Amino acid sequence: MANVVVVYHSGYGHTQRLAQAVAEGAGAPLVAIDAEGNLPEGAWDRLAQADAIVFGAPTYMGGPSWQFKKFADASSKPWFGGAWKDKMFAGFTNSASMNGDKFSTLSYFFTLAMQHGGVWVGNGMMPANSKAAQRNDVNYLGTFSGAVSQSPADASVQEMLPGDLETGRQFGQRVAAAAARWKK
Template sequence: MTTPRIAIVYHSGYGHTGRLAREVAEGSGGTLLAVDEHGQLPEAAWRQLDEADAIVFGSPTYMGTASWQFKRFLDATSAAWAAQRWKDKLAAGFTNSSGINGDKHGTLSALFTMSQQHGMLWVGTGMMPANVKASTRDDVNALASFAGLAAATPADATVDEMVPGDLRTARLFGERVAAAARRLAPRD
């Protein structure tokens, strides 16, 4: 079986979304591609996205949607869209904000919508929520997100103080994307 090529393209304003991206990469075996502070990717990264079997998109949630840097990247995907280079690739998304809700769904919806314009196949978390009385923030999928990975990091927390349950959820999310990509990858 062919090993799927997975790209994790993300922007991280304060490092928290970057840490989630690293956990997703650890779980998926994917390659990290960082959108810079100007909302740009190097040309080689665009080629990696075009060659990937799955693309995982990640952005912090600022004011209910993706960071402006990530939105600039999303707008720049129009050349890939026009050529249909990402059609039928797997897509998934993740986000982080300081609030438990923080309107993260706005960011995940934007990532989903963009993926659908490209004709991609979306992969959700596939994880049951931590929704019983004994649940804690350290549980997997404590924020009960199904559309994509959602994490909450207090505004005054360092990257090293992120919630362990969110980090485990990110790694498992990466594993899920990799498993889906293996199922759809061409056979040798």
């Protein structure tokens, strides 16, 4: 079994709920980046021990939150020593708009993973893109490079759509399975 860790920032709770779904699917612990962009005690060690790291942040103004960027900048310490080289990486994000430039956030995560010498895991899911598709179908938003969800700006965390959360859960399962194969 692979050791997957989900490290994320959430501004209003929606990304945290998606992080929980991803972590559930992966059987992974959550590491929350706080409102000041810092990790809790022992989190850097937990990330060092991980076989796979899943990044998560809301998409704000076309990219991840500044708190996630602070974490990414701080990851230059493990980068300098090649500590995360050959780990598997993946990512997820949430925004209020259907598109919301979520791909820019996933691309940011991908670039960070590549700078660390990592291996990226996409979601591997077919999109729900037929006329019969419903908003609660898995991968309704049709992304391939990670998991995404959409929460209207005035929606509570409890109003997140089950299809988006199921997409996150299945994405977590895929990351864990890929990391287990990679670990062999």
